[in-house]
């Protein structure tokens with residue numbers, strides 16, 4: 343199995359998962375209290391957000407996905423075009439494929455060539471050397487670096503990593519050795535409060551919680567082989583809503599991603615403390631099914647509807663949403679009780 347084949351498999355299986363996906367999403371257990379006279383005027387609403395030295399005009403981004411094969415290079419080109427047209431930030435997929443085999447560089451560099459002025463994040467794993475982290479940043483002229491942590495993805499992979507203890511030290515070295523902000527992200531199993539607190543001491547600027555509820559990588563890895571021998575890992579980890587509640591009042595800025603389905607999930611995430619909200623599988627599905635104009639229309643509509651929701655809720659800025667009254671129900675409420683969250 344080549345790395346390029348693996349990247350194509352990931353896209354195919356993620357799309358199968360998103361077409362079939364239903365079931366509990368804990369964002370449904372977060373609701374806003376409606377205050378009929380809280381509304382403000384739409385021109386007074388700004389979607390701009392800033393965190394960890396980063397400034398975006400909108401609190402939404404296309405999160406890490408792909409690169410490394412001919413097909414995924416085309417996907418990256420199209421995602422970059424959509425990011426440029428809609429004005430949102432974008433992350434590459436893991437660039438370790440490029441670091442091992444520079445002949446696939448163009449499948450990543452399209453993210454910059456098709457989006458020359460946009461905010462672009464390079465993505466690497468937590469075993470990457472500082473020199474290689476710099477090479478990834480340089481190729482994209484990246485504005486920030488994402489380091490993904492994905493033990494529940496590696497574990498079901500026969501060729502996956504089995505040595506995780508070096509990751510903490512490596513993250514600290516990379517954060518000290520590169521000159522762009524470093525964001526550490528999960529891939530759909532969530533970062534716990536304990537993990538976010540640890541990251542805070544490693545020189546990391548931002549944590550992307552990337553929780554359960556959307557793309558499930560243990561399921562994808564199991565889907566790549568006949569014997570799904572790690573099926574018990576499906577659904578592993580904490581939901582994005584649970585991660586946001588778990589990380590309440592932590593000083594390190596957090597981003598929310600994983601299972602974000604619509605502008606209301608974006609508003610819920612911002613109300614629970616996220617500085618911005620990332621989407622991967624859902625946006626990829628729109629691109630694959632309906633093309634670049636449809637993805638641009640989707641992102642533009644989401645931003646417009648987010649501003650409309652903020653107008654209704656009386657939030658002038660994304661940070662203002664944290665002052666809205668929010669109710670937590672069902673299993674998410676049980677999670678809060680178990681974790682001692684007020």
Ligand code: FNR
Nearest residue numbers: 356406407435436490529552556557600601622623
């Ligand atoms: C991903 N994701 C991912 N993350 C990462 O840090 N590096 C990567 O290379 C990839 N690759 C990748 C491929 C595909 C096809 C998908 C759909 C996703 C994970 C992604 O960034 C995100 O954390 C999860 O997908 C959860 O978000 P969604 O998909 O539920 O919005």
